[in-house]
Amino acid sequence: MNAEHSELLKEFTAEEVATLDEIIARHKGTPGGLIPVLEEAQVALGYLPASVQKRVAKGLNLPVSRVYGVVTFYSFFTMTPRGRHTIRVCLGTACYVRGGKALAEAIKKEVGISEGETTEDRRFTFESVRCLGACGLGPVVVINDDVHGRMKPSKLTEVLDLYS
Amino acid sequence: MRFDTLSDLKNYKNEISQKQDKGKEIWICGGPGCVANGSMAIAEEFIKALGNKSSSDENTSLWHSIKVLIRPEEKETEKLIRTGITGCMGPCENGPVVHVEPDGLYYQKVTVDDIEGIIGSIKENIPYKAKAMSGLDDKPAEVPSAENIPFLAKQKKIILGKMSTMSPLDLEDYIAHGGYSGLIRALESMAPEEICNEIKASGLRGRGGGGFPTGVKWESCRNSASEMRYVLVNGDEGDPGAFMDRALMEGDPYSVIEGLTIGAYAIGSSEGIIYVRHEYPLAVKRLANAIKNLEEAGLLGTNILGTGFDFHVEICEGGGSFVCGESTALMTSIEGKPGVPRVKYIRSTERGLWESPTVLNNVETWANVPHIITNGSEWFRSIGTENNSGTKVFALVGKVKNTGLVEVPMGTTLRQIIYDIGGGVAQKRPFKAVQTGGPSGGCLPASMLDTPVDFDSLTEAGSMMGSGGMIVMDDRTCMVDIARYFIDFLVEESCGKCVPCREGLKKMQMILHDLTNGKGREGDTKALEDLAEDISDTSLCALGQSAANPVLSTIKYFKEEYIEHEKEHFCRSGVCQGMFRIKIDEEKCKSCGLCSKNCPADTIEKLDSGKYCIKQEGCIRCGACFEVCPFSSVDIVNEVIDDD
DSSP: OHHHHHHHHHHSOHHHHHHHHHHHHHHTTOTTOHHHHHHHHHHHHSOOOHHHHHHHHHHHTOOHHHHHHHHHHSTTOOSSOOOSEEEEEEOSHHHIIIIIHHHHHHHHHHHTOOTTOBOTTSSEEEEEESOOSOGGGOSOEEETTEEEOSOOGGGHHHHHTTOO | OOOOSHHHHHHHHHHHHHOOOOOEEEEEEOSHHHHHTTHHHHHHHHHHHTTOOOOSSSOOEEEEEEEEEETTTTEEEEEEEEEEEESOOSOGGGOSOEEEETTTEEEOSOOGGGHHHHHHHHHHTSOOGGGBOBOGGGSBOSSOBGGGOHHHHTOOOSSSTTTTSSOTTOHHHHHHTTTTHHHHHHHHHOOHHHHHHHHHHHTOBOTTTTOOBHHHHHHHHHTSOOSOOEEEEEEOOOOTTOOHHHHHHHHOHHHHHHHHHHHHHHHTOOEEEEEEETTOHHHHHHHHHHHHHHHHTTSSEEEETTTTEEEEEEEEEEOSOGGGGSHHHHHHHHTTSOOOOOOOSSOTTTSOGGGSOEEEEEHHHHHHHHHHHHHOHHHHHTSBOSSSBSEEEEEEEESBSSOEEEEEETTOBHHIIIIIITOSBGGGOOEEEEEESGGGSEEEEGGGTTOBOSHHHHHHTTOOOOSSEEEEEETTSOHHHHHHHHHHHHHHHOOSOSHIIIIIHHHHHHHHHHHHTTOOOTTHHHHHHHHHHHHHHHOSSHHHHHTTHHHHHHHHHOHHHHHIIIIIOOOTTSOSTTSOEEEEOTTTOOOOOHHHHHOTTOOEEEOTTSOEEEOTTTOOOOOHHHHHOTTOOEEEEOSOOOOO
16 A cells, blocks of 8 residues: 555645545445546546556446546546647548648657657647548647647748647 | 426416517627627627626526617617527538527627627617628628628528527527427427328438438337337437538527426327537537526426426437447447447337437427427428428538638528528639538539539439538548548547458558548559448448448548549649659749749749749748739649659
8 A cells, every 4th residue: 555655746745645545435446436536536537547547447346447547548547747738620521621630740740659659748738530520621720729720831830839 | 597397488488478668689690600600709708798798607698788779760679689509500610600689680700899889889870881791792791690791691691590690508588489389389289190290291301311210110119119208319429520510409409308297298209318519618508597497497307397208318419429429329328338339220219228218309409399399290291302301401611711600491502502501612712612410421512513402302313411521621621531531530530340341441541541632542442432332331330330431431522632642643633742743834824923022931032034933952842832823824744743
């Protein structure tokens, strides 16, 4: 227990751990409570490394393998820390036929990382998504919560400069 | 506002309907497209301009008083005016959209600078011409009301009917627009069996794409012996290019919940769960707000309207997995496990969520229910065609002029939707294909444009109705590349449980990548067809069974493109890198120089003749010249061109 606790404290503050415990306690005993716990934990902590998964497993009285299985199945969960800003390029069919692919390539070049990765300085995490429902504005890039519609590779540098 | 009995609610509805002067309303579209175009800031400015304090709270539908001119008497009268944000109004291409009621006027591409003008026009009681929505021939409509705007006039809005004229947050608004008439009728005068029968008689089929008769599903669940039954909403809309369910959950959440409540009463359930994908945070927020308001009003909870009927609704957020839209996978996911499907020896209506009988319907299916119960199955059958009654909502997107959300009677042809409503292909390019049904659907060519849109005709044509994504493609879309795109998507989303889907799709993916990278080999197309057949025959769930459709339909209708990729390593659409050359036809070139100005590689030169020519050595084949040339003089060719 102590070893696990100190493993957690290496990555998170005591308050964050307390928040995690509170989330676990709130869903304990609810059938199907695992996914909501993980969703809330990810929002609170940013990512779900092994130490967090062990804590959740113990708290909900589930095998760690079960927690790991769920974390790795759903694309929402991540086991690595994320950048300060998330760039999401839409590759939904509508954006794709309007040039989303070229845009994704341009972003890769611009920030120097591949899809799913985070830059070393943790400035950007780069992801692709399928359809954000803003098809009329395609191709679309979303940075954090800001939608940039009708994007072109030539406009990229200017837009990315808004996020430091 | 609380209703303890049926008569409470009926009296309230009566009161509202007798209210005469409803004042003026300015509705600002809060659909995802318009929000991305800045409609929220416009709403704020409208509120400020009318003298109300702006509020950062989303719940802004505020009343104010202005003087309005009455014609032809030319006298002024005091009117109440209200501003608010709606769900998606539909004409996404021309957002931000503003809608003025009760005059029914639509304005497009509205900016902050138009606010004074719009308010002024309301005071004067005339349309605001500067931003009137486009009518025929793309000219601003004289009077921009729905019947003068082709995009709106040719639709039949039932499910989307209320969405342009009410706040999605406001329960009073929903009730004032006819909401909860269905539940009143169900609880007051119909036995649960009668409701099942009414839905059966209506011919309503599952709008998620399967097309299974909803009433039959309900009845079979009702007849399964159990203490506990569940009703679920499938809001895990995962098809890329589709946003109908999102629009409904965000724009008219009460109608989905009213339908669900009627369904619960019909099958004898007291627990409902709405499964929404986490990529739709606003939908979750709006649904949660609706549930809270309904509980406070006594329309959800215990002893609803004093009838002894108990019903509770919860929201469950999905974790981002396409296969969770499959019914059994969705239920496994709610149970907190990885969402993998199971074999359906036993139907979910007998043993579904937590081993109890369960009815799972799509968002749009549930939203149809209140209309059917209110107006009767005969009315519903009068819309659409014989085996496909009612309407269907589509997300019309891609290379079409008027992208947006549209609702049409079943049986409307693809041509009517794309050309009459959508205004044809964007930039007047030639039409190549229309994709329906998402990754499980297919691409249909121009020769199939007269196919009526219904479950059976589309399946027969080799595509699928699907949940309602409709993506238009022009001559610059490569069909092999589109097949590769969908197979890439499906490889990523295959849950990995059964071998044909997991391994077979990967194999198809490899072949398609080779074909689109100039490494096609003789026999690749045939190999794809064989694999496709095996995967369809042997996969466990609908994802795998339909996964080959994008490949099969493109081979069926665009075989020549496959053969060119396979044998000549040529991409006629100019999409697959390194598989085409670009050339300027000197005969057609009018020496305008636009291509040269737009060439990012600076490789287009002016010849002595004044015409332009692409130096092949530096050309990166981005196609910028092709896009900008106003005289179609840039060609995609399959030949080696020497630089002189």
